[in-house]
Amino acid sequence: MAETGRTxxxxxxxxxxxxxxxxxxxxxxxxxxxxxxxxxARISGxxxxxxxxxxxxxxxxxxxxxxxxxxMLDEAQRKASQQFSNPGHKLKALxxxxxxxxxxxxxxxxxxxxxxNEPLWENAQVMNAAKHALSHLENTIRELYPEAEKGNSSxxxxxxxxxxxxxxxxxxxxxxxxLRAAESGKLxxxxxxxxxxxxxxxxRSF
Amino acid sequence: MAETGRTxxxxxxxxxxxxxxxxxxxxxxxxxxxxxxxxxARISGxxxxxxxxxxxxxxxxxxxxxxxxxxMLDEAQRKASQQFSNPGHKLKALxxxxxxxxxxxxxxxxxxxxxxNEPLWENAQVMNAAKHALSHLENTIRELYPEAEKGNSSxxxxxxxxxxxxxxxxxxxxxxxxLRAAESGKLxxxxxxxxxxxxxxxxRSF
DNA sequence: GAACATATCTTAACATTGTCAAGATGCATA
DNA sequence: TATGCATCTTGACAATGTTAAGATATGTTC
Numbered sequence: 001m002a003e004t005g006r007t008x009x010x011x012x013x014x015x016x017x018x019x020x021x022x023x024x025x026x027x028x029x030x031x032x033x034x035x036x037x038x039x040x041a042r043i044s045g046x047x048x049x050x051x052x053x054x055x056x057x058x059x060x061x062x063x064x065x066x067x068x069x070x071x072m073l074d075e076a077q078r079k080a081s082q083q084f085s086n087p088g089h090k091l092k093a094l095x096x097x098x099x100x101x102x103x104x105x106x107x108x109x110x111x112x113x114x115x116x117n118e119p120l121w122e123n124a125q126v127m128n129a130a131k132h133a134l135s136h137l138e139n140t141i142r143e144l145y146p147e148a149e150k151g152n153s154s155x156x157x158x159x160x161x162x163x164x165x166x167x168x169x170x171x172x173x174x175x176x177x178x179l180r181a182a183e184s185g186k187l188x189x190x191x192x193x194x195x196x197x198x199x200x201x202x203x204r205s206f
Numbered sequence: 207m208a209e210t211g212r213t214x215x216x217x218x219x220x221x222x223x224x225x226x227x228x229x230x231x232x233x234x235x236x237x238x239x240x241x242x243x244x245x246x247a248r249i250s251g252x253x254x255x256x257x258x259x260x261x262x263x264x265x266x267x268x269x270x271x272x273x274x275x276x277x278m279l280d281e282a283q284r285k286a287s288q289q290f291s292n293p294g295h296k297l298k299a300l301x302x303x304x305x306x307x308x309x310x311x312x313x314x315x316x317x318x319x320x321x322x323n324e325p326l327w328e329n330a331q332v333m334n335a336a337k338h339a340l341s342h343l344e345n346t347i348r349e350l351y352p353e354a355e356k357g358n359s360s361x362x363x364x365x366x367x368x369x370x371x372x373x374x375x376x377x378x379x380x381x382x383x384x385l386r387a388a389e390s391g392k393l394x395x396x397x398x399x400x401x402x403x404x405x406x407x408x409x410r411s412f
Numbered sequence: 413g414a415a416c417a418t419a420t421c422t423t424a425a426c427a428t429t430g431t432c433a434a435g436a437t438g439c440a441t442a
Numbered sequence: 443t444a445t446g447c448a449t450c451t452t453g454a455c456a457a458t459g460t461t462a463a464g465a466t467a468t469g470t471t472c
Contacts, residue, residue, distance in 0.1 A: 033323035117239035121383035169375025177327035
């Protein structure tokens with residue numbers, strides 16, 4: 001009651017945050033396509049026009065949720081990288097943390113990268129939060145290749161991108177459905193991650 | 207004129223295909239979010255209700271487009287794998303072909319994997335077309351690991367998934383924006399692919 | 413060729429949506 | 443206490459997805 005609905009005050013108190021929470025709840029229930037600004041307002045106990053005093057439009061609500069998501073991912077990555085001092089182990093932990101974030105927070109991941117098919121990445125706040133979340137990977141690769149960044153910077157970027165693509169691809173295939181839809185689902189996702197990260201990262205450079 | 211608009215006949219002739227073509231054109235122009243069934247009908251020169259005689263709803267139009275996309279990808283993968291006989295080279299060619307497909311047919315890729323945020327993967331036709339497109343990768347990995355599939359099948363699945371995740375991740379990061387938005391865009395995408403596939407696949411197992 | 417069944421298309425309507433303009437209400441500050 | 447600002451509401455607008463009922467062409471059967 002106190003969480004979802006309105007208070008009895010005319011001024012809601014913290015409508016902005018309430019809208020963001022209910023936005024997530026709604027997407028969890030009905031998917032991003034069935035998500036409606038009006039219904040978020042309804043659930044939050046305010047009129048359809050009320051959200052416009054806190055977000056310029058529907059897309060900006062989603063952008064705000066995406067920023068929250070990136071902050072959560074950032075936090076998860078930070079914790080993961082703190083578990084190990086060895087850069088190789090650190091890298092593997094980061095990868096697992098990335099994929100598990102997508103698995104455990106499917107909705108966030110969806111909004112962060114797919115949004116409402118809107119170009120969320122032009123939003124400076126989103127970009128910034130995303131950069132922070134990605135910095136852990138970059139730092140760890142810097143530890144792994146102290147020399148790489150100096151001479152051939154493109155080689156460093158490629159290394160970052162290789163790792164990012166790997167885990168982002170796995171996460172995307174899971175979140176978007178094809179992986180769960182395929183019979184590969186027999187393997188539980190967590191074991192799968194270990195298997196794959198082992199296969200991809202154990203070899204030599206990572 | 208003949209392509210986009212209607213014919214003078216009452217019966218359109220091939221409205222189904224016309225709708226699919228204009229669906230793509232519209233998404234190219236306005237993005238998936240700005241895509242409207244009514245406007246597709248308008249562009250095609252028919253009434254708003256006409257498409258419902260060819261597709262059950264908006265999602266099924268997109269599903270049909272997705273199937274077309276997977277057939278194109280299938281064809282591209284087939285050509286790529288035929289260029290080499292060595293399985294290692296073949297695998298690299300498949301990877302490059304996958305990513306380049308996403309880059310050159312952004313809209314198709316978007317519809318195939320993101321759709322309208324709808325669960326396209328429950329559609330049997332989509333699933334089937336996707337499996338075909340993926341079979342080339344599976345076959346090539348089978349060639350690489352003749353022994354893998356027998357004893358430990360999960361190891362084989364993991365190998366397939368590792369490669370798929372790699373290229374799908376790269377493609378997704380490009381299509382969804384983050385890669386183009388980041389400064390990494392300095393590197394042209396094609397060189398980037400070569401760099402990454404080289405880094406990821408040259409090592410040992412692939 | 414005429415009659416008829418069927419596929420294809422249109423018009424008209426419905427509930428819903430995102431968004432905006434104008435007005436109401438409460439809060440804080442002078 | 444009076445004034446100004448942030449917050450919320452009501453009411454409206456055009457647009458959308460979708461359906462029902464009716465019109466028109468096409469092809470098949472006699």
